[in-house]
Amino acid sequence: MDVVLNQAFAGLSMASILLIIALGLAIIYGTMGVINLAHGEFVMLGAYTTWALQNHAGLGVVTALPLVFVAVAAVGWIIEKVIVQRLYTRPLDTILATWGIGIILQQAVRLGVGAESRFVRGPQWLSGNIEIGALVMSNYRIFVISFSLAILVVTWLLMTRTEFGMKLRAVIQNRGISECYGIEAKKVYSVTFAYGAGLAGIAGALITPLFSTIPTMGTGLVVDAFLVVIVGGLGSLMGTAAAALLIGEVTAIFSIVINDTLGRIAVLAGIILLIRFRPRGLFPSDIRR
């Protein structure tokens, strides 16, 4: 029983990390149909920005978050302007182009900062555990879980309660008509892409105290995040959250019952079946076209 409780928390913790990475991807995909394979590299940039801020400006992980968001969003904005914008008419090519961008970012960091793993200190005030009976929860992981929920809520509000969100949904529904009403679709796309990239940066900042910070750290993450987006249903925020939770918990349960490898295989098989029988995902979005 103790193991089950602890494992449920572990699943939640994995889910929160998946969510925070997948959210940016989901927004970008949902809005412009671009599968951003460079997303993992945005996560990596976030981690490195955190490292740079900690080493050169003495900022902690949490205080660095806004700066990281802005920095990575700026990179995303430039990439959208220079490259992605030219490819909206050929969506499948964006997979290839963003993969190329990913290689370039990764190599640029490797050449600029070095290949070795960088150390980022976790926040001191979040060290330690909360223990409730046999359930042991790391404070930092609780923080990551809460933060991911906060980001989810903020993003949801942004999409549904602001003027930008309204414009965004209009562009998603019908780009041509929205432009007739004076909405600059190009601008909306740029801002959305930048926002998605910024979220990836935050994800990078948050996971770096737990993982190892190297130029290739994003490559493995993007596949998982991508699966979460697809399982959740294209462009659906709540679907993405539910899918992250589902995949996190199922992985956690499988890994305790069998082992981590077989757990992952089982989850992948489940994802394949799910896409086969529900290609629109668990929660198909009602706003998509």
Place this chain on the structure above:
Amino acid sequence: MKRREFLGQAGAVGTMGLASGLSVPALLSGVGRAYAAADDIPVGLLFSLTGAVAVVEHTLHDAALMAIEEINAAGGVHGKQLRAIIEDPASDPATYADRARRLMIRDKCVSVFGSYTSASRQAVLPVTEQRDNLYWYPTLYEGRECSRNVMYGGAVPNQQQDILLPWLVENFGKKIYMIGNNYVYPKEENNYCRILLNDLGGEVVHEEYVPMGHSDFSSVINRIRAEKPDVIFSTLVGDSDVAFARQYRAAELDPEKMPVCSLTRSEIEVKAIGGDAAAGHFSSAPYFMSNDTPENQKFVENYKARYGADSVTHFVSEAAYFQVYQFKAALEKLDPANISPTEIRDAAVGMSMLAPQGEILIDPNLHTHLWPKVGQWQSDGQAKVILQSEERITPKPYAAYPGQQCTGDGLVKS
């Protein structure tokens, strides 16, 4: 066979080769062994500078390159410079095989220094053995290999575990939890560990393997909490080890009660883990950066001067470094006009030299006699040696398999 004979044969067939294309193969089998008596001595460096294992391999590359340049600065060997030919196999076994061929066949290197993972060594092995070249492999590994074309500079299981296990059981207890990445090295180390534990009356409470690059250890940590072992016996490598250590720390598991004892964690991983998270845990290795010998002081000083004050040396980069010196010493025993990989090998056997870790010796089975130590990590990222073998330990690559022995004549089964 003498080199001249090869050249004669090759020349004859070479002219025929253009006339009748299909007889060319006869020529080619000679190509790799025709080492021209050039002005310098080509040696290959085959360490990944990019990709997943670049983090470690780049430091091996740096150490080996430094040794080469030190030797060249001191006048080379027999007045000839060593010419380092650098290839980047990009952490991909297929590329290792491809680049090894370039070095051994096209560039006619008399030796190649390279690689960290078992998979990459095995990818390089076919061409090395066919061309009778020599591959200097600096990494600790699982044993169970007895090639006559590989110089093994790292520890094999008996050199890492023989002094470690009795000490662990005595000081922490008999319940061992094994965690490793899913490939041959961790499994073989754990095999050997089980044999030792059997004699010591220890017990394995759980043995598990995670995929290479696995980074979320929440489940593993939960299981550790549930099993309550005395020691975590870790053979995790690279990013997995870093992630595990950081999450172990974030979960507030206490190294005093339940330390992680790693066979693979070195200064370079600790630097990424952070001194705080690594402090209190143990590693077993023949070399630590803090080793107090004149040879090591010089090694560390030169290394830092060259690659920056925050760079670290570790037990694999030390081997990458001393192997170049072993190579040099072997060359010095040979006739400069007449060197070949096999002759270098034969000259190297039985040779001893002072390495940063102490005086080492090359066994006839081409493995190295080393000085095992156990270090406890401190928060400054350095290890404090708390246990040191009283004697140099002989490498026994097949220690877990009675009836098989790696000797100077290759693998002998009885």
Place this chain on the structure above:
Amino acid sequence: MQSRLLYDIIGLALFAGVILFGVPALFGYDGFELNTFSRYLSLAIVSMALALSWGTAGLLNLGQAATFGMGSYAMAMHLKLKASGDNLPDFMSWNNVEALPLIWAPFHSLTFTLLAGLLIPAAVGGLIAIFMFRARIAGVFVAVITLAFLVAFQLVVIEQQGLTGGQNGLTGLAPLVLFGWSVDIYSLSFYYLVGACLMIALVFGLYLTHSKFGLILRAIREDSERTRYFGYNVANYQTIIFSISAGLAGWAGMLYALVLEFASPTYMSVSFSLAIVIWCAVGGRESVLAAAVGAILVNLAEGRLSDVFVEGWHLLLGVLFLMVVMFMPRGIYGVIVDAGRAMRRKPVSKKEAQPFETSLNPKRES
């Protein structure tokens, strides 16, 4: 259409000339260079196989590396058994496997191995295809399912160490003996063997794309829905081309295992799969010949550039690839076709220069 056929036939003739006579002469029959080139030629086969499914039928198969790997393991299993003689393969005894596993036994036979290396990948590809295309999965979902399959398959191969050699793969292989001829992989004859395999694959691929079958596939790529109303069983067409493509990938894998003398789970990695996509895109996915040329050129460039720019060549490759995607979306093939058209009649139609689009979004259920 006549011009397409003309281009391809002229191209094939030129290509065959270069590969069969030019390359060996250029490299002075040097064993190492021939061996390196044999490697490129075997990769050209897997690239052209992807052009069949991706370029012709619009099915972006990111699991191409899985079927490639199956072929390479089939060949490696045969050679491993040969190297082991009467004993168990060494890695099996390391993993405490007592007797030869059942699925290994038939690989003693070379005939079985050659068939298995072709047919098992084809069958697996076919099954995945039936699974997907019966449900009318299209566009990006094909990419996701095949990607997930690839990741899972690679994990299984690594996990089953006693059966597959795990992370290290299958090493210590014996040379192949083909009709009494012991294959020396540094020989010109081996180079010609691989070259002949590539030529056969190319002729086969060109035949497929220039038959009515190829035309129907292009129609399906553009509008699969519409094609159904002309009475074509779209799922069957997709399944057949997917399976053929997978089989060819397996074939390429067999040659690759021969060239490199080992089989490794890294042949089934995501990055390898994406690399195949790059080669295919650089050459031009619309033509099998161009895809093959793309594979050779990129690998050649990679080999040469990495000599000059040890640290920076990966970056260079990324930039090169991005440039191709952005400014030459139809690859080298597109550039040549456009140039050819411009020479024949002055005004180049804007529309033709546009790349084809593959539907990204799921078909709307209305």
Place this chain on the structure above:
Amino acid sequence: MSQLEVRDLHVTFGGLRAVDGMNFDVEQGEILCLLGPNGAGKSTTLDLICGKTQPTGGSIRFQNLEISQMWEFERARLGIGRKFQVPSVYKELTVAENLSVARSVKPGIWHALTSLPVRNSAKMREILDLVGLADKIGEPAGNLSHGETQWLEIAMLIAQDSRLILMDEPTAGMTIQETDRTARIFRSLKANHTLIVVEHDMSFVRTVADRIIVMNQGSKLAEGSIQEIESNEAVKTAYLGH
């Protein structure tokens, strides 16, 4: 026996009854026009017949064979052809290739593997002459004008040679001359083909229709000749009378 018998056909989309109990027959060699306001279920009826949409209830019999559970391609093979509202030709294929895809007498893979992609048959030239695209034979369809694209699609339907052709607004966007020409082609098709046409252009309907069915809210409102429909009070209220 009628060529097509539709009985009690229903389809519901999320509570909306798009087609609600349609019954009608179509005779061999007849041109039937479907009229009705937007959303009356005309296009959906065509979708149900060609298999684009699965019915929730009812039966569709074509040449005395129940087809409502068949795949689209199976229905196409039986001889049901479809032209969609939005012109859908293959833009990257040439005109000749478009016709070759449409000419699907033998749609099997084996036949496709053993045939040339395009054969310059007399039949093809005849069709191209009919629609006036003979000089564009090697042109990619993407280069054609809007009108030419419409013609190409009609040519494709002729090439397909279906016994029953379902047309969704074939004259949309055509000039008066083009509409006349289309009408002439339709009348000439009548000998060997049956046509069901959804159309808004009443003058076109008057020229071609043998019989008219007016639909409203998913069911049949009226049926008869053009005169009967034009004098029908219910139709006037629902559709013609404003």
